[in-house]
Amino acid sequence: MANNNTFKALVVHEASDGKFNKSIQTRNVSDLPDNDLLIEVHYSSLNFKDAMSASGNKRITKNYPHTPGIDAAGVVVSDKSGTFEAGQEVVVFGYDLGMDTDGGLSQMISIPADWALPCPSSLTLKEAMIYGTGGLTAALSVQKLEKMGAKPSDGPVAVTGATGGVGSISIAILKQLGYEVIAFSGKPEQSEHLKELGASEVRHRDTINDIGNKPIGRELWANAIDTIGGDYLANLLKQTKSGGAVTSCGLAGGAEFSMSVMPFITRAVSLLGIDSVYIPLADKKAIWERVATDMKLPNLEQYCEEITLEQTPEYLDRFIDSKTVGRYVVNVRG
Structure with missing residues (x-):
């Protein structure tokens, strides 16, 4: 100054x-x-x-x-x-x-x-900003899946917008906690980078929409973290395994989506909203304690x-x- x-x-x-x-x-x-x-x-x-x-x-x-x-x-x-x-x-x-x-x-x-x-004492100011709101949102998404009962043995977790701030940190946290991750991205040239972060498989994001207008599809992933919204979110839900959940925290692909209720009433799939802006301060403190401990990335x-x-x-x-x-x-x- x-x-x-x-x-x-x-x-x-x-x-x-x-x-x-x-x-x-x-x-x-x-x-x-x-x-x-x-x-x-x-x-x-x-x-x-x-x-x-x-x-x-x-x-x-x-x-x-x-x-x-x-x-x-x-x-x-x-x-x-x-x-x-x-x-x-x-x-x-x-x-x-x-x-x-x-x-x-x-x-x-x-x-x-x-x-x-x-x-947190275990984080420098710079490290806290490497997480930032993107990392906080990623951590909240993983934690909410866990609260719904998600565990690594259930099967892979799909992550959309994988090269973005939320997506990339989500992949790394999931990998550290023992989950298999399928990363979806519109940037195929970043595939090796995403695998280095912890993705076991990288697919083009548009393949999510191969299901078309079908009300429900094959069960391809146990849970998912969506950062895009729009049709991508709808089609993630259609292809989530029975009892699984999908978190929603972004709208770059659209703020609206249309689908049937079939995944919800025939597979008990859950749609989980993520708010990293106005959550209570006590909840924000609690997630930062996890970011500084079991979710802290090397x-x-x-x-x-x-x-x-x-x-x-x-x-x-x-x-x-x-x-x-x-x-x-x-x-x-x-």
Whole structure:
């Protein structure tokens, strides 16, 4: 930071021609909202929601100029609520951060104290951001399948959007917990990478839809984690084994789908929603304890690419153009 009062941040402006322009700007701490907790951000990460906010999606962010970034990890500067001590390492995921509250693609943020959690002692700030919201969503998806009774001996777990942040971390966590994984991706050139992450088999995502309009298909996987939505979600459900479950956490393939109730009433298949934004803080703390213990992945660096704050405009455009692989960690002070 230039001094104690100014800092750098990615700022998105809405131009008079309706376009949205991204630039790195110097801001003043007094520009931030008057919340209890002031944090010096060290690391953030990039997510598809950040790219939508940066491109002017009013369903995500209503008011501009705005700083995206739904993840942040850093050090407490001050806390008027008394919840945290100055110098304490904290992580922030979800709630309104990066949506209509200026987010983590900034060297400073001001947020309500109940949005933050202490960073687990077994994770560095950078490691926490390698997981980020994508990793948190992956962990929640695996945990919800487990709560429904899933176990490795049931058979393979299908993962869609396998090269994305949620998909790639899901594969790695499932592999670590002993599951066989079938990865589905629209990027066949990434097959070897996905196998290195832990997938036993890689298929093109469109093969999920080979079932066509049939109300139900062959039982091909025990459970599934879907990050795409649309017809992919519907056809995953049609081909899930009896008693299995499919988690849903994304909509890149469409926010709507149509299917019969046959998988639900003849095979007792379950559709499970995943919310990583507004879940209670206690539940968020609990899943982070698992991320820091039995779900902690070795060699975390292999799951991410580290970039600088100055590189974020280019990389956010890559999300919109479907040219991303894995997780992107932003060293906002680098």
